[in-house]
Amino acid sequence: MASIALQNIRKTYAGDVTAIHDLNLTIEDSELLVLVGPSGCGKSTLLRMIAGLESISGGTISIDEVIVNDKEPAERDIAMVFQNYALYPHMTVRQNLEYGLKNRGTARGEIDRRIANAAQILEISAFLDRKPRQLSGGQRQRVAMGRAIVREPKAFLFDEPLSNLDAKLRGQMRIEIRRLQRALKTTSVYVTHDQLEAMTLADRLVVMNGGHIEQVGKPIELYDRPATLFVAGFIGSPPMNLMPVTHLAALTGINLPANLSKQVDIIGFRPDQIVTSDGAETGDALQLSGIVELIEQVGGESHIYVRIGGLDKPLVTVLQGRPSLNEGDTLRFTVPYANLHYFNQQSGCRID
Incomplete structure (x- = not known):
């Protein structure tokens, strides 16, 4: 040794x-x-x-x-x-x-x-x-x-x-x-x-x-x-969802804290850290909705690929079991702010 x-x-x-x-x-x-x-x-x-x-x-x-x-x-x-x-x-x-x-x-x-x-x-x-x-x-x-x-x-x-x-x-x-x-x-x-x-x-x-x-x-x-x-995009299967702040702000009206707004270009969240919702207002959470593009059933969980307008590729959500969803349905979900990750695109580094 x-x-x-x-x-x-x-x-x-x-x-x-x-x-x-x-x-x-x-x-x-x-x-x-x-x-x-x-x-x-x-x-x-x-x-x-x-x-x-x-x-x-x-x-x-x-x-x-x-x-x-x-x-x-x-x-x-x-x-x-x-x-x-x-x-x-x-x-x-x-x-x-x-x-x-x-x-x-x-x-x-x-x-x-x-x-x-x-x-x-x-x-x-x-x-x-x-x-x-x-x-x-x-x-x-x-x-x-x-x-x-x-x-x-x-x-x-x-x-x-x-x-x-x-x-x-x-x-x-x-x-x-x-x-x-x-x-x-x-x-x-x-x-x-x-x-x-x-x-x-x-x-x-x-x-x-x-x-x-x-x-x-x-x-x-x-x-x-x-x-x-x-690392965010490599570790995890499916990998972390990454979205430009400008696009996310246009979709959701999210406002970053003043100490982060000038540094953060990319916001990310893990596919397994979302919560499905009925569209009602939810505090302290990012609210998103999109069209279900593909459903992968992987044993005890399902990988749902959701197309959100303007993004180059669909977001991925991981839901337990076999949700009652079909391709073409609208899926609404939230991501608690505590589960968001912030990055600077130029440096590629995490911002805390």
């Missing part, structure tokens, strides 16, 4: 293309930190730099307070779990688990102890004599994690390990990874583009965009108080 410190990390490729811009981040001892963001944001590049698989152009990386910039991957005492499992197909599960340990000259008794421990934790004891082709996708991913566990490293690095699994298996493996990390208390960095994975797994969440960190915090903090327009 160890902390990982990234100080002024920069990655530049030929042609003056910068993938990571002077990034600073500390992963605490025993923490599970998740890097999330769209394709090309730099999250996988950053993970590979920590692992030593990608060189850095500037800054320092420290693991357990030791600078590892010039250390080879094998010297950093980390273990990676990949998207494609990276198992040897001609070897049994047991042989896959022990391969790295044998290469390091680990004693036979210690190898057996570590394999037995990992197999018990991951519930793969019955598969030790099988080849990878005889296993399901979920079982292969457990073996890949087992190969990392037997290393007993200072840190785990997960590079989108669940991307090849179907939705049901991804849900099961999310639970297993979280349970495993809590049991082992090993510092872990996890990369994903799936915000559901990110929200449910992370002790802390890092949202990246264009090689920069947009926001770091507990998942619920990023959901409740997004620091930027990017």
